[in-house]
Amino acid sequence: xxxxxxxxxxxxxxxxxxxxxxxxxxxxxxxxxxxxxxxxxxxxxxxxxxxxxxxxxxxxxxxxxxxxxxxxxxxxxxxxxxxxxxxxxxxxxxxxxxxxxxxxxxxxxxxxxxxxxxxxxxxxxxxxxxxxxxxxxxxxxxxxxxxxxxxxxxxxxxxxxxxxxxxxxxxxxxxxxxxxxxxxxxxxxxxxxxxxxxxxxxxxxxxxxxxxxxxxxxxxxxxxxxxxxx
Amino acid sequence: xxxxxxxxxxxxxxxxxxxxxxxxxxxxxxxxxxxxxxxxxxxxxxxxxxxxxxxxxxxxxxxxxxxxxxxxxxxxxxxxxxxxxxxxxxxxxxxxxxxxxxxxxxxxxxxxxxxxxxxxxxxxxxxxxxxxxxxxxxxxxxxxxxxxxxxxxxxxxxxxxxxxxxxxxxxxxxxxxxxxxxxxxxxxxxxxxxxxxxxxxxxxxxxxxxxxxxxxxxxxxxxxxxxxxxxxxxxxxxxxxxxxxxxxxxxxxxxxxxxxxxxxxxxxxxxx
Numbered sequence: 001x002x003x004x005x006x007x008x009x010x011x012x013x014x015x016x017x018x019x020x021x022x023x024x025x026x027x028x029x030x031x032x033x034x035x036x037x038x039x040x041x042x043x044x045x046x047x048x049x050x051x052x053x054x055x056x057x058x059x060x061x062x063x064x065x066x067x068x069x070x071x072x073x074x075x076x077x078x079x080x081x082x083x084x085x086x087x088x089x090x091x092x093x094x095x096x097x098x099x100x101x102x103x104x105x106x107x108x109x110x111x112x113x114x115x116x117x118x119x120x121x122x123x124x125x126x127x128x129x130x131x132x133x134x135x136x137x138x139x140x141x142x143x144x145x146x147x148x149x150x151x152x153x154x155x156x157x158x159x160x161x162x163x164x165x166x167x168x169x170x171x172x173x174x175x176x177x178x179x180x181x182x183x184x185x186x187x188x189x190x191x192x193x194x195x196x197x198x199x200x201x202x203x204x205x206x207x208x209x210x211x212x213x214x215x216x217x218x219x220x221x222x223x224x225x226x227x228x229x230x
Numbered sequence: 231x232x233x234x235x236x237x238x239x240x241x242x243x244x245x246x247x248x249x250x251x252x253x254x255x256x257x258x259x260x261x262x263x264x265x266x267x268x269x270x271x272x273x274x275x276x277x278x279x280x281x282x283x284x285x286x287x288x289x290x291x292x293x294x295x296x297x298x299x300x301x302x303x304x305x306x307x308x309x310x311x312x313x314x315x316x317x318x319x320x321x322x323x324x325x326x327x328x329x330x331x332x333x334x335x336x337x338x339x340x341x342x343x344x345x346x347x348x349x350x351x352x353x354x355x356x357x358x359x360x361x362x363x364x365x366x367x368x369x370x371x372x373x374x375x376x377x378x379x380x381x382x383x384x385x386x387x388x389x390x391x392x393x394x395x396x397x398x399x400x401x402x403x404x405x406x407x408x409x410x411x412x413x414x415x416x417x418x419x420x421x422x423x424x425x426x427x428x429x430x431x432x433x434x435x436x437x438x439x440x441x442x443x444x445x446x447x448x449x450x451x452x453x454x455x456x457x458x459x460x461x462x463x464x465x466x467x468x469x470x471x472x473x474x475x476x477x478x479x480x481x482x483x484x485x486x487x488x489x490x491x492x493x494x495x496x497x498x499x500x501x502x
Binding site for chain 2: 050051052053055074075076078097106107108109132133134135139162163164166170171174176178180181187189190
């Protein structure tokens, strides 16, 4: 269960579990977290639970609500966040939230608007959609580039800063370099001729590239250069 | 039934963390159908729910498709899909009622039915359907997810959504009630289009921009594109099962025009 730890000058004043759907923070005695500080409003902020999230919201307090040093009217609390209220610090702890795996399991939940299960007519409404973006990945990726030694685009340097980069020509001979945490890999995409690496035909599905490798694909000759120790 | 208008590839992977794969995929290129389901429920019931969903769905589509073709009324592919999804829903619901271990099980669904130069999109839950057209990837579905509702209600901004822990909480699913109203609509399907169906195990871990880049660059080798999409999801954590289906329209696919003779014989058969 998520926990809140209130401290002042390094000493813990109060700890409580976030065990209800809404709790308030402020100077008044009725709050779940009472903070006796003149710069804190009587009802200063609230934490509400929505699904797996605890959302901190400022309740139009006189001096605002700060998280990790920044003023924020609203924040989906992350494990380790520190809220400031006057001279007090309130730390949010939720190790389960920090461990990604637990929250990835698809589960059914009642919608906010209270979804009814009654059948409605088939709708032909247009659905324009902005997708919710992916989570920020926490993997470290290598850096590198390809220099075109000969053929079309000779002298060009292609930075390998995206998940894949293709070389050659579509409909003819095409190869791909894949950027993965463990390094860069070469694979054949299409075409009658397999790419050559240092003169030899690519034998496996994907080949781990080493800095200095020379690749022939289509009518281009490329040199792969990796940063750092390979 | 000629199917050379459609090129497909599909892949379903348990991911890096889960013990079981509760996603299911099915493709029937002859019929022009691709279906993907992400199951949920205690102790592997999710596997059952998603497998029943795609199996019953394809069987139902096949039998309804014959009726679709022999009817002399206007073709109604949307109703074919709606009826088939409801049949799958009932099958899961009844299975859940019959066995205590399966109680409460359900599944998301993403379905594409290619018919007569168009596509019928059916979905429920947070599995998605995108379309790549003119090198640009567009999301065609709107997630039935708590996070989506939070954003729509203005509770959470789209940027904050990246920090939410509510990603996998779906608000609607197949199998949890005797009847269901899936999202259904028809859209265009032109030669060169690539449709991407995926479970949230992909879209939660791989940015749309990267999905677009992989599908666009490797559309001449869909199997490789599918492989690299799944691999990217796993390299970014692989916290959930990850599944993807790619379907590329190779050429136009008009519905065969029924000859006058077929129409007459259909009428004759019905009037007996």
